[in-house]
Amino acid sequence: MGIDFNQEIYLxxxxxxxxxxxxxxxxxxxTRVSCRPGDPDDPCRRPLMDRRxxxxxxxxxxxxxxxxxxxxxxxxxx
Numbered sequence: 001m002g003i004d005f006n007q008e009i010y011l012x013x014x015x016x017x018x019x020x021x022x023x024x025x026x027x028x029x030x031t032r033v034s035c036r037p038g039d040p041d042d043p044c045r046r047p048l049m050d051r052r053x054x055x056x057x058x059x060x061x062x063x064x065x066x067x068x069x070x071x072x073x074x075x076x077x078x
Contacts, residue, residue, distance in 0.1 A: 007036070008034050008035070008036055009034070009035050009036075009037065010022055010023075010032040010033065010034055010035070011032060011033060011035055011063075012025035012027065012028060012030050012032050012033075013030060013032075013033055013066070013067050014028050014030040015027050015028050015030070019032050022034060033066050033067075035062060035063065035066055036062070037060070037062050038062060043061070044060065044061045044062040044065075045060050045061070045062065046060065046061060047059065047060060047061065048061055048064055048072060048075060050075070056075055
């Protein structure tokens with residue numbers, strides 16, 4: 001049985017505690033967000049980089065798009 005990388009996971013945007021289902025985080029009570037991190041070679045798993053290849057954030061792109069979408073779009077235009 002293989003791993004399904006398209007499976008939906010739930011993470012707290014505040015403390016990053018993962019969960020198997022949606023709802024409030026038991027640690028800090030923030031609402032968990034659903035995420036699909038993609039296949040291992042999916043570009044969304046890479047960090048956000050500028051045109052010169054410098055890493056702008058160590059967080060993977062899929063996470064940034066869920067938490068700070070406007071900032072991600074602004075940085076990718078520069």
